Amino acid sequence: xxxxxxxxxxxxxxxxxxxxxxxxxxxxxxxxxxxxxxxxxxxxxxxxxxxxxxxxxxxxxxxxxxxxxxxxxxxxxxxxxxxxxxxxxxxxxxxxxxxxxxxxxxxxxxxxxxxxxxxxx
Amino acid sequence: xxxxxxxxxxxxxxxxxxxxxxxxxxxxxxxxxxxxxxxxxxxxxxxxxxxxxxxxxxxxxxxxxxxxxxxxxxxxxxxxxxxxxxxxxxxxxxxxxxxxxxxxxxxxxx
Numbered sequence: 001x002x003x004x005x006x007x008x009x010x011x012x013x014x015x016x017x018x019x020x021x022x023x024x025x026x027x028x029x030x031x032x033x034x035x036x037x038x039x040x041x042x043x044x045x046x047x048x049x050x051x052x053x054x055x056x057x058x059x060x061x062x063x064x065x066x067x068x069x070x071x072x073x074x075x076x077x078x079x080x081x082x083x084x085x086x087x088x089x090x091x092x093x094x095x096x097x098x099x100x101x102x103x104x105x106x107x108x109x110x111x112x113x114x115x116x117x118x119x120x121x
Numbered sequence: 122x123x124x125x126x127x128x129x130x131x132x133x134x135x136x137x138x139x140x141x142x143x144x145x146x147x148x149x150x151x152x153x154x155x156x157x158x159x160x161x162x163x164x165x166x167x168x169x170x171x172x173x174x175x176x177x178x179x180x181x182x183x184x185x186x187x188x189x190x191x192x193x194x195x196x197x198x199x200x201x202x203x204x205x206x207x208x209x210x211x212x213x214x215x216x217x218x219x220x221x222x223x224x225x226x227x228x229x230x231x
Binding site: 047050097100107108113 | 155157164165166167168169172173178210212214218219220221222223224225
């Protein structure tokens with residue numbers, strides 16, 4: 001059974017940083033491309049970032065480029081999202097997702113339940 | 122990138138069929154094969170149920186079907202069941218902007 005579990009969310013002030021983690025089970029972590037997606041009341045679902053199975057390729061949405069960094073440790077089976085320079089617009093539920101086996105950039109097939117990030121002064 | 126518009130909510134009784142629409146704001150949506158539907162049931166993460174307009178991932182019930190006419194894609198759920206309740210999102214993709222989503226439709230099974 002594919003499972004993804006996010007952690008690390010919380011309440012921070014604008015300008016501060018937060019690091020999210022995602023642990024997985026039920027599939028071979030090192031063979032999977034992965035995404036971060038967030039859901040916020042004002043914007044619905046928003047794709048944020050993608051990382052290839054070997055970590056060599058990363059893509060970012062314009063809204064987070066230069067502020068967020070996606071990374072992975074295949075030896076520990078951990079996906080991470082380092083979020084710097086947080087803004088109030090970044091508030092939302094962040095979830096990690098597994099890229100689809102055939103079209104990993106275009107689709108994901110399973111996502112976690114998410115971790116809540118609140119950016120507020 | 123174009124916007125995707127979905128109805129906020131739909132409802133149906135057990136056993137009935139319902140259809141959720143997703144309209145793209147420009148004609149590119151009518152020609153791309155990157156059209157997907159995601160299901161998010163309460164307390165669960167999202168799950169892909171349709172991709173490439175009408176393809177179903179392994180393990181997804183054939184009660185779920187996708188189609189498109191012009192700039193509007195549709196998800197049809199037949200034989201509605203109580204555990205179909207949740208949010209449904211359409212999605213598309215461009216190489217420039219990556220995946221993007223409609224606002225979501227809440228399905229209520231009466």
